[in-house]
Amino acid sequence: MDGLTRIECPWNRTAENLGNSVELQHVNLRVPDQLKATAFYISALGLTRDPYLLTGIDNMWANVGVSQFHLPTGEAQVLRGVVGLVVPDRAQLLHRLQTARRWLDGTKYGFTEAADHVDVTCPWGNRIRVHSPDAERFGRIVLGIPYVAFDVAPGTLPGIVRFYQQIVGAPAAIEGGEARVLVANGQYLIFRETDASIPPYDGHHIQLAFVDFGGVHAKLAERGLISQEDSQHQYRFIDIVDPEDGRLLFQVEHEIRSTTHPLFMRKLVNRNAAITNTLYATGHEALNWAMAPE
Template identity: 55%
Template sequence: MAAETFDRKAEDVGNIVLLEHVNFRVPDQQLATAFYVTALGFTRDPYLMVGLDNMWINLGRSQFHLPTGAPNHSRGRVGCVVSDFDTLPDRLQAADKWLGGTRYTHKVEKNHADVTCPWGNRIRLHRAGSDFGFMTLGMPYVEFPVPTGHADGIARFYREVMAAPARLEQDNGSAVARVQVGPGQSLRFRETSDDIRPYDGYHIAVYVTDFGGSHAKLNERGIVSQESNPYQYRFQEIVDPDSGKLLYEIEHEVRSFTHPMYARPLVNRNPAQRQPTYQPGQDAFYPRY
């Protein structure tokens, strides 16, 4: 009997092992709470950033970081998986009373909902089990629009500089560079002929295993933008690894696998829990990734 064969690269993770957070500045923490906690059903971190000038929002093992300031405007969208998709429409509609007069919108389809935050950032909420394997709550992807012809170079940048599995694929008629940034997580760079909003400084945070090797390759190209501390540095420019041509800008907060906060356990609540229908022992939600 012939031995069964497997694609042994299918389960590779690569150098980037976790997409931890997306950071957007927000001008109003109360509106941010109404959107991310009340409407979306996510959880404010109870341990860190508990003041009035910043808020960390937990979803699975990823977060949104929301410092107070002039609002950032994402050029793409953030994809999230939620466990309670069937109760989501009522929650989104109930939040209208707090978020009316802002740019807040919501539209629910069979297996996903498109929502816009009070300042115009787009989030797509997916039904758990529809497209993202075992994930029941989390951030499976962040998507960015990029100029036509740039996706291939972006994929090569992540493969050659960041040692992350990356491939070029066709999706709905567009070329997309898909970069693996952790189990079940990816960055998607989708080509478009539309005008792209100027970059205004929002960032993503990732953890890597080859911390020094990635730094050396970035430093060779002169694109390390901040030497933060022994466990972290930043870069903003994605360049063609051969020519050095600037392809895209999005700041990456790069953290080492030995960073004290790597895989920090995050508190996630059960958004279905209500006082009138309270179920003992059901306050917390323990997601699968």
């Protein structure tokens, strides 16, 4: 129409698109020993046990910014890949990791330092790569799970990208030789091809929340991919398949919640792991998982 003024936009608006998946809430790994799990996840990594839910001795929820580890008691599960963490202070992390040796010697526990991360192995063999805060790489967080990276067979990345694009409705692309799937603000599932033997899937899972909860369910059900119907607000699937030919590409259980789920975006308590009974300052017990304004 005549007389309309076009305003030039100085920003890339598509950079803010999240897609259908809006929450990476937890990584679930069974652990045989809650005492050793406490020594590792709480004392060594500096995370926070949820003070409100699952406070018994048969399960533990460990808070990591807006996400969690869920650690029910059972035969050990090992994620086929690496969980990425961001923690506030590398020097304090290394001190805690060294101290934890006294509780975890004789297990698979260990850690190695690199220039920009610390690789840590849990008592049962789970690999965790710990980074320092870096707004350019991980967004404006000082504590969180920026990615979960899976080891997959050669030749599967294009089909994995198609699965998350076409069935899940999440932004996905192959970048730098790996498939990256945006599943929440600043949080990714990453798939990396390897020639190494991939262990059989043992039942560990991740949890996501979908805006189009019913639409994705219909696409999965049409292909026979729903593995469990949990409740009105939750279902699960395990198989990642190529939408073009139905070929099985990878397996990891996805616990899917709706945005009306009672636990969606639940606010989590995070402690400041630098505060102890011998190094204490009033009012500094809690940790804000996000960076302060610039």
